Amino acid sequence: MNVSHKILSKSQLSENVFTVEVEAPLVARARKAGQFVIVGISDDYGERIPLTIAGVDTDKGTIRLIWQRVGKTTAEMADLKIGESIDYIAGPLGNPTHIEKFGTVVCVGGGIGNAPLLPIATAMKEAGNKIIGILGARTKELIILEDEFAAISDELIVVTDDGSHGRKALVTEPLQEICSRDPKPDLAVAIGPAIMMKFCCRTTKQLDVPTQVSLNTIMVDGTGMCGGCRVEVGGKTKFVCVDGPEFDGHQVNFDLMMKRLGAYRTQEQKASAQYAEHRCKIGLTDTIRKKQ
Amino acid sequence: MTDDEKLLQQLLEKQKTGGLKPSDRFAIPSQPMPTQDEVERRSNIDEVALGYTETSARLEAMRCLQCKNTPCIEGCPVKIRIKDFVGAIADGNFGEALDIIKANSLLPAVCGRVCPQEVQCQAPCTVGKKFKDVEKGVAVGRLERFVADWDKSGDSIPEVAPATGKKVAVIGSGPGGVVVAADTRRAGHDVTVFEAFHKPGGVLVYGIPEFRLPKAIVQKEIDTLTKMGVDIVCNFVVGRTRTIAELMKEDGFDAVYIGVGAGLPRFMGIEGEHLVGVYSANEYLTRANLMKAYKFGKGADTPIAMSKKVAVLGGGNVAMDSARTAVRLGAEKVYLVYRRSEKEMPARVEEVHHAKEEGIEFCILQNPKRILGNEEGYVTGMECLKYELGEPDDSGRRRPIPIKGSEFTIDVDTVIVAIGNGANPLIGQTTPGLELSKWGNIVVDENCKTSLEGVYAGGDIVLGAATVILAMGQGRVAAAAINEYLTGKA
Ligand SMILES: Cc1cc2nc3c(=O)[nH]c(=O)nc-3n(C[C@H](O)[C@H](O)[C@H](O)COP(=O)(O)OP(=O)(O)OC[C@H]3O[C@@H](n4cnc5c(N)ncnc54)[C@H](O)[C@@H]3O)c2cc1C
Ligand SMILES: Cc1cc2nc3c(=O)[nH]c(=O)nc-3n(C[C@H](O)[C@H](O)[C@H](O)COP(=O)(O)OP(=O)(O)OC[C@H]3O[C@@H](n4cnc5c(N)ncnc54)[C@H](O)[C@@H]3O)c2cc1C
Ligand code: SF4
Ligand code: SF4
Ligand code: FES
Numbered sequence A: 001m002n003v004s005h006k007i008l009s010k011s012q013l014s015e016n017v018f019t020v021e022v023e024a025p026l027v028a029r030a031r032k033a034g035q036f037v038i039v040g041i042s043d044d045y046g047e048r049i050p051l052t053i054a055g056v057d058t059d060k061g062t063i064r065l066i067w068q069r070v071g072k073t074t075a076e077m078a079d080l081k082i083g084e085s086i087d088y089i090a091g092p093l094g095n096p097t098h099i100e101k102f103g104t105v106v107c108v109g110g111g112i113g114n115a116p117l118l119p120i121a122t123a124m125k126e127a128g129n130k131i132i133g134i135l136g137a138r139t140k141e142l143i144i145l146e147d148e149f150a151a152i153s154d155e156l157i158v159v160t161d162d163g164s165h166g167r168k169a170l171v172t173e174p175l176q177e178i179c180s181r182d183p184k185p186d187l188a189v190a191i192g193p194a195i196m197m198k199f200c201c202r203t204t205k206q207l208d209v210p211t212q213v214s215l216n217t218i219m220v221d222g223t224g225m226c227g228g229c230r231v232e233v234g235g236k237t238k239f240v241c242v243d244g245p246e247f248d249g250h251q252v253n254f255d256l257m258m259k260r261l262g263a264y265r266t267q268e269q270k271a272s273a274q275y276a277e278h279r280c281k282i283g284l285t286d287t288i289r290k291k292q
Numbered sequence B: 001m002t003d004d005e006k007l008l009q010q011l012l013e014k015q016k017t018g019g020l021k022p023s024d025r026f027a028i029p030s031q032p033m034p035t036q037d038e039v040e041r042r043s044n045i046d047e048v049a050l051g052y053t054e055t056s057a058r059l060e061a062m063r064c065l066q067c068k069n070t071p072c073i074e075g076c077p078v079k080i081r082i083k084d085f086v087g088a089i090a091d092g093n094f095g096e097a098l099d100i101i102k103a104n105s106l107l108p109a110v111c112g113r114v115c116p117q118e119v120q121c122q123a124p125c126t127v128g129k130k131f132k133d134v135e136k137g138v139a140v141g142r143l144e145r146f147v148a149d150w151d152k153s154g155d156s157i158p159e160v161a162p163a164t165g166k167k168v169a170v171i172g173s174g175p176g177g178v179v180v181a182a183d184t185r186r187a188g189h190d191v192t193v194f195e196a197f198h199k200p201g202g203v204l205v206y207g208i209p210e211f212r213l214p215k216a217i218v219q220k221e222i223d224t225l226t227k228m229g230v231d232i233v234c235n236f237v238v239g240r241t242r243t244i245a246e247l248m249k250e251d252g253f254d255a256v257y258i259g260v261g262a263g264l265p266r267f268m269g270i271e272g273e274h275l276v277g278v279y280s281a282n283e284y285l286t287r288a289n290l291m292k293a294y295k296f297g298k299g300a301d302t303p304i305a306m307s308k309k310v311a312v313l314g315g316g317n318v319a320m321d322s323a324r325t326a327v328r329l330g331a332e333k334v335y336l337v338y339r340r341s342e343k344e345m346p347a348r349v350e351e352v353h354h355a356k357e358e359g360i361e362f363c364i365l366q367n368p369k370r371i372l373g374n375e376e377g378y379v380t381g382m383e384c385l386k387y388e389l390g391e392p393d394d395s396g397r398r399r400p401i402p403i404k405g406s407e408f409t410i411d412v413d414t415v416i417v418a419i420g421n422g423a424n425p426l427i428g429q430t431t432p433g434l435e436l437s438k439w440g441n442i443v444v445d446e447n448c449k450t451s452l453e454g455v456y457a458g459g460d461i462v463l464g465a466a467t468v469i470l471a472m473g474q475g476r477v478a479a480a481a482i483n484e485y486l487t488g489k490a
Helices: A025-030 A072-078 A111-126 A148-151 A172-180 A192-208 A254-261 A267-281 B004-017 B022-027 B054-062 B073-074 B082-090 B094-104 B108-114 B126-130 B141-148 B175-185 B215-227 B242-248 B281-288 B315-326 B347-358 B424-431 B469-488
Strands: A007-014 A019-025 A036-040 A049-055 A064-068 A087-092 A104-110 A130-137 A155-160 A187-190 A211-214 A229-233 A236-239 A246-247 B167-171 B192-193 B229-233 B255-258 B262-265 B278-280 B311-314 B333-338 B361-364 B368-372 B379-392 B400-402 B408-410 B414-418 B421-423 B456-459
Touching: A025 A049, A025 A064, A025 A087, A025 B315, A049 A087, A049 A111, A064 A072, A064 A111, A072 A267, A087 B192, A104 A111, A104 A172, A104 A192, A111 A130, A111 A148, A111 A187, A130 A148, A130 A246, A148 A155, A155 A172, A155 A229, A187 A192, A192 A211, A229 A246, A229 A254, A254 B108, A254 B424, B004 B054, B022 B126, B054 B082, B054 B141, B082 B141, B094 B108, B094 B141, B108 B141, B108 B215, B108 B414, B108 B469, B141 B311, B167 B175, B167 B242, B175 B192, B175 B215, B175 B255, B175 B469, B215 B229, B242 B255, B255 B469, B262 B424, B278 B281, B278 B311, B281 B315, B281 B414, B311 B315, B311 B368, B315 B333, B315 B347, B315 B414, B333 B368, B379 B414, B456 B469
Parallel strands: A104 A130, A104 A187, A130 A155, A187 A211, B167 B192, B167 B255, B192 B229, B255 B456, B278 B414, B311 B333, B311 B414, B333 B361
Antiparallel strands: A007 A019, A019 A064, A036 A049, A036 A087, A049 A064, A211 A246, A229 A236, B262 B421, B368 B379, B379 B400, B379 B408
């Protein structure tokens, strides 16, 4: 049995962020909020990369993926066209988010983190929670899914580093204000770059607001076999693919995690550069920015 | 004519005229395995052991005394009729030898290469006993491999009984799963293999390296399954994509075999284990084998550390494979750090031997205390302690005891941890009612049946760390039980 993963629609959300709706009936049927898939675009020599399931259409048997072009594989994916196929999509992986009625949930998304955050925020909303959204990015173009968040948030705050859109601030600023309110929120969910999650957790810890984070470590198998996704949580080794991807943010050792994320930086830059060159040769127009 | 061919001729003559006496057989030199040059092979991934020629195979087979009580068979977990197949090789009847092996084992090309023969079939061999040296015993594994490789027919597809209308799900495509799929399919059931990875074969493709087990051999076995009409579904993670209950209640599978192998690599719990450059052997080998990281930048997209100095921790096959893979990926210095003595190493003797030939430095009676790193979080060294052996422990091996104050540091940029795996938690977590041991392994009875009706299990997920042949043996048992269960089922 060969499952086809044809791309049914595709669009670009910002300069380096892309989204597709792709056939994956088995994944679509089983998936719950907070889960991810492992995607490979070439069976023999390709890389296996984890991406969150940003949405699902169970009737059509499709899932939505949103990704940022950071390296070779995500760049190759960005070059796929409607009607073309992704080689394989395995999942859904990871534990679903624990959804219940907590009361007020503040959802903080940074950059591409908005993509994995959206299904969780949506499910929290559906469970009867009041949603306060905080979306942040370096600059206006990088804020994605603002309309979708506006639709489900009871209150939405947008910030940019350069003030080109919304407030000029880092996400931790409004987060601090909201967590200082009385009554304070019952739960915070923060998803974004590791550094952002680290500072969000520092903020919420001081103000004693429980905080969930979703970790984006490097992975290989996604089934608990390789140990590549390990992180230190509460002083213990945990595997993001089977124990996570969500953890109590106050227990996560972000400094270690950030170092591990950089493990292959030099090699990946090389691979990206090679791919960019290859693209130029075959006449694809826009070039890949090497540094985000 | 070579000397070996002359010797073979002489022996055959003698056999015709009066038969070979045990003393004649003892006089035949034990046939060495030809190998790839030990320097050249450090920079390629091709198979190291090249295999016997017809002449050397027959000479080796003639060393067999054809013992009445066949102690060798007792040593083989699947009870291959060793005496008979070795006899057939001596007579030059390779096809017959193959048929004898295939009656008990489906994967002779694999087992002949990777079985730890020195503790299995070769251990009790009378010839080895005579020379007081297991390695001088009849080289059963090498002979098994010879016949399997000799078999160029390969395409013969086992016969499949008429359709029974029953459906069997096999979870995991390692050696156990392959055997269950073949045996239940032969009985006429509709068989689907579900595999989490994008390629089938289990440890045989992602763990054991090409230089020890060429992937084409495994692929051939998988192709045979497909030709028999087994459906192989990759990228399907049972427990997540579908649970066992759903497979049985909604998708109509009548029986399930769980062969998901080992999971959760063990770490030592020492300082520095999260540094960049610390790998589990599983991750290192998967990147290198399955994802072909040795071709990174030349076609392959999965990176791996570009190590100069590597320490591998452990003394089993997995440790040897990691160390030898590191050599092939260009490491200048590879240390194998093991806390007991070489005598206690669980690795196959041949692998230890090959590893030494390839320049791997054995640091026995040593164990790391902590891994050292720099500001950026990269490994820069490892602090070790020296050990000595004390009284025997529960495993019967002498217990390693650290020597106080013996700390010293070795300079390395990569550390590969090969000290075993725990059980994969996914099936246990998602299958209510499935009985697990306190280590998380699945509990089965003598027919490999689990606590759930119609659900069977075997291989590493049951045995902890096992071997290919043990996983296959359990697969055989489970398949027979499944076939019987389905015959009785309406
Ligand atoms: C559970 C999970 C869910 C994820 N969901 C999404 C998602 O929905 N959308 C999305 O865009 N990304 C997501 N990621 C991150 C995504 O997997 C990586 O961006 C991707 O693997 C990069 O592949 P590449 O070959 O293009 O880049 P590479 O060439 O591999 O890397 C380029 C750069 O990105 C960094 N990088 C590599 N892997 C990761 C990673 N896992 N996380 C962060 N940085 C990384 C590298 O250090 C390097 O600097 C998720 C990761 C995990 C573990
Ligand atoms: C590096 C290395 C070297 C070894 N060397 C030797 C040797 O020389 N000799 C020897 O006899 N033994 C050796 N072994 C041990 C031997 O390989 C194993 O004992 C044997 O492969 C176990 O077989 P298995 O049937 O349990 O399945 P495995 O080979 O472990 O395969 C299990 C399969 O199940 C899949 N899977 C896991 N979870 C799921 C899920 N939820 N859904 C679907 N699929 C899933 C996995 O991806 C995998 O493909 C070695 C092992 C390793 C790691
Ligand atoms: S299957 Fe393994 S143990 Fe049995 S005879 Fe063959 S090599 Fe020996
Ligand atoms: S024990 Fe050795 S010599 Fe005797 S039958 Fe077996 S292989 Fe031959
Ligand atoms: S990705 Fe391999 S154990 Fe998690």
